[in-house]
Amino acid sequence: MKIRCNRWKLLLSLIILCTALLPATAEAGVKYSTFTKDSNGNLIWLQPAYYPIGVIGQDLSVPDPGNSAQRIKSPLQTPKDIFIDPHNDIYIADTGNNRIVHMNEQGQLIRYITVPESPLLKPEGVFVTVEGDIYIADTGNKRVIKLDKTGKLQQEYKRPDSRYIPDTFVYDPSKVMVDERGFLYVAVHGGYEGLVLLDGSGKFQGFFGANKTVLSALDALKRWLYTKEMYANEIAKKPETINSVATDKNGYIYTVTGGTIKTDQLKKLNIKGENLLRSSQKEFGEYRPMDTALLQANVVTMPQLIDVAVDQNGNMIVVDQQYKYISHYDSSGNLLYFWGGPSAVGSSQVGLIKSPVALDVNSRNELFVLDDQENIVQVFRLSEFGEKVNQANLQTLAGYYEASEKPWQDVLRMNAQFTPAILGLAKAAYKKENFESAEKLFKEAGDHEGYSDSFWQIRMRWFQKNFSWIASIVFFGTIALVVLDRLTAKSRFRLKWKNRPRWKWSFILHLKHALYILKHPVDGFTAVRYEGKGSYAAALLIMIGVYGALLFKEFFTSFSFNMAVRVDVYSIFTQFFIVWITWIIANYLVSSIYRGEGRFRDILIGSAYALVPYIIIGVPLALISNVMTLSESSIYNFIANAMLVWIGLLMFWKIQWVHNYSVGETVMNVFLTLCTMLVIGVLIFITAGLTNDLASLFYEMFQEVLLR
Structure with missing residues (x-):
């Protein structure tokens, strides 16, 4: 009897243990990886934040026209949108079948919405209000329609008639969203003007949330150089089109954009159209750097965000059609994690998505992802890790x-x-x-x-604690110095120091000349050219000092001001000396042609001496930054910028007085020198590429000879 009882206890313990392990087992079975990024942009592997729990939409059917007692399969065909209403009912824009599929929260079919009195044609968007009204972006019919709960047509919104809409505007609605006022926000294909904003009666209220035009450096140069007529003949630069629009329980409006833009792909807009995301200047839509190698040639490598959803905690979820990743951001736009990836060609795996086009979240924060290639909806649930992250982040964002x-x-x-x-x-x-x-x-x-901010508080506490003795040392120390100066004014020691023998070693004199140039740049650079002041050895030592100052700045500048991800000593060395040597060669070549009187020696030594401010200011500034906070960033930036201006002026005066130029000739020399540096850089790049190709050719020929 006792043995049987122990067996039952053992069996019960095993059942409890297996039950406890069920979620972990489900999470361990996912076919994709989950990542986040640290402050430096490095990938960090995470355990799954979501795991798949099912697939819906794969068993749809309709009555058989030949036998009403039987049903035939009627799968989704290229669906384009999914929406989950407040009751967790699911609506899918079944574009290829010209219908809206209405299912319950378990994915069981409730009805097909086809609007017999005015049939749908390739609908691509659907939205359902709290009252149950259904809005459909009926793309093929170039309209948006409003249905009541029963699916009966209530209103039709065709192309609005307004003098503010250009004649070239094509009204092809793709997505629709309705706010609490009954205003419609309509995304249209190719609508670079932004969302079309209509009131409840269909009256045009304006364009909303338009993206900015992205202009490259070449476009800016064309604007500067071309005449109006010439620039008018260029292909017009237009903003990217908004792909989708959504809203949350607080009334904020969210849009996503693809194309070639690098920022503002995701926006959180208030009713005025202002973007509230502080991190909007960063790139949204996450992916791994190695994923770009899987793309075809001549394909835009930017993430192509196709849809956005907002969960019950205000977190934003976006899906990328390019890399097939689903990225999660909190309500401030900070990355939480991203996961997913493409399914293998020729196979289907639960959790992996072939062609994601839309997503939405129900009241339990379960995620529904629509795939228009597999013609299914995959359902995902938060893991324990994901639940903990959401719980903690919600408290943080609320200020608790x-x-x-x-x-x-x-x-x-x-x-x-x-x-x-x-x-x-x-x-x-x-x-x-x-x-x-x-x-x-x-x-x-x-x-x-x-x-x-933390360091400011620490510093403030330290000053409050030690202010009395600091003030005492400063006060009495000042008095002591004044008294000491008066008492030793005529002492033998000070007279001996004033009359001390000066250094006569030429190397020291050449180094001191660099300091003389800081006070008297005109006389100093003239002496370099005509009096032989300065030497190669002194110039080399100064350049080593400048390189040391660069490293010192990277290593010892306070974290508040140092944005460097990591310090690469070799990279700093190569970049600094390559630019400096290229500057010297380019300036010598230009000056030789452009009436310059300076020798190569003068250019090299003068260019080195002009960099001395970086040593005498850069090193102390790096040290001082460790007792400064961002509230004093204006002081830090002023000193850093003043140092660069000083170096620039010394370089300018060096060119002017070494080559005996006028101001205008000096400006032209600087411009031509920079252009020559650019040409040298291009030549080096081409030569390196051709040399690499030639080496590869010889290697392949050698391998072929060996194999034969």
């Missing part, structure tokens, strides 16, 4: 930093490299006035502003 500390610690126990968790703990430590820990955590998370 102390409450978020426990869930963020749970997240870090699951993955110690998750940057948003480190940043959340940093904010919690700052809120608790544990500024030393906050400073370290902000630095680890890569938050320069948070690090600076």
